[in-house]
Amino acid sequence: MSVQSHATAFLSRLSACTMFFLTGLLISACGGGSDTQQSEIIAIIPHTASVSLGQTVQFRATGYMNNGQTQDLTSSVSWQSSNTGIATVSPSGLATSVTPGTINMTASWNGHSSTASLVVAKAALETLTITPPSASVVLGQAAQLTAIGTFSDKTTQDLTSVADWSSAQPAVATVNTAGLATSKAVGNTTVTASVGSITASNQLAVSPAALSAIVVGSAAAATPLGTKEQFTAQGVYTDGSKVDITNQVTWTSTPSGIVAIGTNGLAATHAVGNVTVTAVSAGVTGTGSFTVSPAALVSIAVQGTSATVPLGVNAQFTATGTYTDGSTSDITSTASWTGLPAGIVNVAPNGLAASKAAGTATITATASGISGSNKLTVTSATLVSIAVHSPSAALPLGTNGQLGATGTYTDGSTADLTSTATWTSSPAGIVAVSSAGAVSTKAVGNAAVTATSAGKSGSGKVAVSSAALVSIQVSSSRSSLPLGSTQQLNATGVYTDSSTQNLTGAVQWVSASPDVVGVSNAGLATAKAQGATNVLASSGAVTGATGLNVAAAELTSIGISPAAPTVPLGSNLQLSSLGSFTDGSSQDVTSQITWSVDRPDIAVITPGGMITGLQVGSAVVTASLNGVQASATITVQPLAIVGYFDATSGVDTTLRITNPAITGQDLCAMIYVFDNDQQLSECCGCLVSQNGLRTLSLNNNLLNNPLTGVQSKSGTVMVVSADYASNLSCNASAMTPTGAQIAWSTHLLKSSTGQTVSTEDTFSASPLNATLSSSLQAQCSFVQTLGSGQGICSCGTGD
Numbered sequence: 001m002s003v004q005s006h007a008t009a010f011l012s013r014l015s016a017c018t019m020f021f022l023t024g025l026l027i028s029a030c031g032g033g034s035d036t037q038q039s040e041i042i043a044i045i046p047h048t049a050s051v052s053l054g055q056t057v058q059f060r061a062t063g064y065m066n067n068g069q070t071q072d073l074t075s076s077v078s079w080q081s082s083n084t085g086i087a088t089v090s091p092s093g094l095a096t097s098v099t100p101g102t103i104n105m106t107a108s109w110n111g112h113s114s115t116a117s118l119v120v121a122k123a124a125l126e127t128l129t130i131t132p133p134s135a136s137v138v139l140g141q142a143a144q145l146t147a148i149g150t151f152s153d154k155t156t157q158d159l160t161s162v163a164d165w166s167s168a169q170p171a172v173a174t175v176n177t178a179g180l181a182t183s184k185a186v187g188n189t190t191v192t193a194s195v196g197s198i199t200a201s202n203q204l205a206v207s208p209a210a211l212s213a214i215v216v217g218s219a220a221a222a223t224p225l226g227t228k229e230q231f232t233a234q235g236v237y238t239d240g241s242k243v244d245i246t247n248q249v250t251w252t253s254t255p256s257g258i259v260a261i262g263t264n265g266l267a268a269t270h271a272v273g274n275v276t277v278t279a280v281s282a283g284v285t286g287t288g289s290f291t292v293s294p295a296a297l298v299s300i301a302v303q304g305t306s307a308t309v310p311l312g313v314n315a316q317f318t319a320t321g322t323y324t325d326g327s328t329s330d331i332t333s334t335a336s337w338t339g340l341p342a343g344i345v346n347v348a349p350n351g352l353a354a355s356k357a358a359g360t361a362t363i364t365a366t367a368s369g370i371s372g373s374n375k376l377t378v379t380s381a382t383l384v385s386i387a388v389h390s391p392s393a394a395l396p397l398g399t400n401g402q403l404g405a406t407g408t409y410t411d412g413s414t415a416d417l418t419s420t421a422t423w424t425s426s427p428a429g430i431v432a433v434s435s436a437g438a439v440s441t442k443a444v445g446n447a448a449v450t451a452t453s454a455g456k457s458g459s460g461k462v463a464v465s466s467a468a469l470v471s472i473q474v475s476s477s478r479s480s481l482p483l484g485s486t487q488q489l490n491a492t493g494v495y496t497d498s499s500t501q502n503l504t505g506a507v508q509w510v511s512a513s514p515d516v517v518g519v520s521n522a523g524l525a526t527a528k529a530q531g532a533t534n535v536l537a538s539s540g541a542v543t544g545a546t547g548l549n550v551a552a553a554e555l556t557s558i559g560i561s562p563a564a565p566t567v568p569l570g571s572n573l574q575l576s577s578l579g580s581f582t583d584g585s586s587q588d589v590t591s592q593i594t595w596s597v598d599r600p601d602i603a604v605i606t607p608g609g610m611i612t613g614l615q616v617g618s619a620v621v622t623a624s625l626n627g628v629q630a631s632a633t634i635t636v637q638p639l640a641i642v643g644y645f646d647a648t649s650g651v652d653t654t655l656r657i658t659n660p661a662i663t664g665q666d667l668c669a670m671i672y673v674f675d676n677d678q679q680l681s682e683c684c685g686c687l688v689s690q691n692g693l694r695t696l697s698l699n700n701n702l703l704n705n706p707l708t709g710v711q712s713k714s715g716t717v718m719v720v721s722a723d724y725a726s727n728l729s730c731n732a733s734a735m736t737p738t739g740a741q742i743a744w745s746t747h748l749l750k751s752s753t754g755q756t757v758s759t760e761d762t763f764s765a766s767p768l769n770a771t772l773s774s775s776l777q778a779q780c781s782f783v784q785t786l787g788s789g790q791g792i793c794s795c796g797t798g799d
Helices: 003-022 698-702 770-786
Strands: 039-045 048-052 056-058 060-065 070-072 078-081 087-089 094-097 101-109 112-121 125-131 134-138 142-144 146-151 156-158 164-167 173-175 180-183 187-195 198-207 211-218 222-224 228-237 242-244 250-254 259-261 266-269 273-281 284-293 297-304 308-310 314-323 328-330 336-340 345-347 352-355 359-367 370-379 383-389 400-402 404-409 414-416 422-426 431-433 438-441 445-453 456-465 469-475 480-482 486-488 490-495 500-502 508-511 517-519 524-527 531-539 542-551 555-561 566-568 572-574 576-581 586-588 594-597 603-605 610-613 617-625 628-637 639-646 653-658 667-675 680-688 693-697 714-723 742-750 756-762 764-767
Touching: 039 101, 039 112, 048 056, 048 094, 060 101, 078 087, 087 101, 125 187, 125 198, 134 142, 134 180, 146 187, 164 173, 173 187, 211 273, 228 273, 228 284, 250 259, 259 273, 297 359, 314 359, 314 370, 336 345, 345 359, 352 370, 383 445, 404 445, 422 431, 431 445, 469 531, 480 524, 490 531, 508 517, 517 531, 524 542, 555 617, 555 628, 566 572, 566 610, 566 764, 576 617, 594 603, 603 617, 610 628, 639 742, 653 680, 653 698, 667 770, 680 693, 680 770, 693 698, 714 770
Parallel strands: 048 112, 134 198, 211 284, 222 284, 297 370, 308 370, 383 456, 469 542, 480 542, 566 628
Antiparallel strands: 039 060, 056 094, 060 070, 078 101, 087 094, 101 112, 125 146, 142 180, 146 156, 164 187, 173 180, 187 198, 211 228, 228 242, 228 266, 250 273, 259 266, 273 284, 297 314, 314 328, 314 352, 336 359, 345 352, 359 370, 383 404, 400 438, 404 414, 422 445, 431 438, 445 456, 469 490, 486 524, 490 500, 508 531, 517 524, 531 542, 555 576, 572 610, 576 586, 594 617, 603 610, 617 628, 639 714, 639 764, 653 693, 653 742, 667 680, 667 714, 742 756
């Protein structure tokens, strides 16, 4: 019965019951209780359904009640599949496909049931995916794309071969029916796969062509040892293009030691053998085979013992071969020799060229097709020997003689060479020979004279007797002598050969006025009195003389007194100078001296030699007079200013220290307080600025913290001016004395009348030597170290 027929029957019965109720009959006669709502018909929607495998379908049950109303009974009915192997159904009416087929779905409730039909078809394609998701391919290559379909039953299937493939930009890449994408140009395109109405798209990027192979090549397959071979690397790219990448690859060779290949592919040969040359770039490798053969002859150097030979003289030639590996070898005996043009020389197989006629020939050596040559010039016959003719008797020194030279040639002829030969003599200094063979005597002795021409020499002897003295020359470096000085005279003898000789110690010396100038046997002249005279030197009958003048004595040296002057800062010191003269006398020349100081900031000096110390330090004082100088180092000592105190009265004393800014800088006032036993009681350092004033209380600042704990009643206060820039803490145990300060004390005393009297005492200054300076610092350091705070005075007020 159909759902519609069931509904019609139900409505007919409902109408009958209603009418029966109206007539007063019991509702029970209508098939149910009077107040109970019951279903007469159950309808399943949909009545007929069809799904693909893997999908679900929701069935709903509607009850048509006996009261004419409808009710959703989907969750109330009992659902049942006629074949759970095809589809299952949940209590809520959700049918799940299991395998293809046709079944009935039944809903039952309160004895009523209804049936619907369900057809489970094969799984349907739901989505399509292209892999790889985003493909990239280099130009010239292809990429295989795959289309994967996902079905309604969640299974997947490769649909590459059944899909319809297309490319949005065919100029960039095309796709065939098998999903193979072939690159055409650099760029991007969208690739689409379609199966029915289901499509999928992915991006495909085509990058520039990539290197796929390397072809290694060289101009020759083999080269001799020592030569170089240029290798090339040709890159073959994925798009079929070819590019020279010789300078971009990495070059290697195996086995090692045969060639060394540079980054530019140039291979230098090092050993004979076969080698594999490899070029690598971007992971791509290419190789080539190469052979290094033994070194080959590349040149021949021909050398002769002489480039020129006289007719009749032979010349030995040698042939040296140079090979490709830089090695050389003597190939004289293996080379073939020729001499051209013919008739000038004959060359033997051993390279010996015999001259035959005057002229120039080219001597050539040939081996292995390589030739080398040199020139050989054959000159006319040359000189063989020279005979020298010299005077038979000895020549007195200073006289001349004539020599002669006769040459004998290779052809036996002779010629007079006297005027064309080159003349020499030995030992040197005995004779001199002119270009014409004239000999001049120069010294006593025997000389060998030689005539040389065209590389040939001949010799003879010449004897020279002693030369005679002609004159004596007397000389002196000074014609005027200061009184008391000495002067060495020199006597030079001039001989017949114009030579000279020092005769100072051999002549007799005489002074024409011995009371003016005296002269010793050695020629030492002494100035004895002012005046003029001649001094004579004699040897035999030859005499020479010179005139001398004796002038007043001259200054020879000056001295400065004291020799190492020391002046306290701000004090004066008179320097004096004593001059020494050539006659042995001395004289005070202080007033004549020109005085100078190299450090005017340290000290100044007056024209009269009075020096004043301006600043602690050292300076050089120079005294000058008539070109004579002397110097001395002056030391300007620092000052210590000292004051004495008496604290027995009980009345305090005020100490004031000021910096008058003489040095233009801030200073430290280093204060040392000694008791009446001269033991250091307290020490401290206080800054006193330029033009500043430091005020201290004797009782409160200088006597209040004694080292021993016992306050001194009397004693000494010593103040030293010191550098502040190098001692910013004014540490009194490490001072550098400098500058000057002024200190004075103010005393308040009670007179016999009971009145208070005020007096002021200025501290006295005394030089501070190095010993006292070191002692003060050492004692203060002792106080600072062992006093535990005791023994350190304080600085009062001011700056």
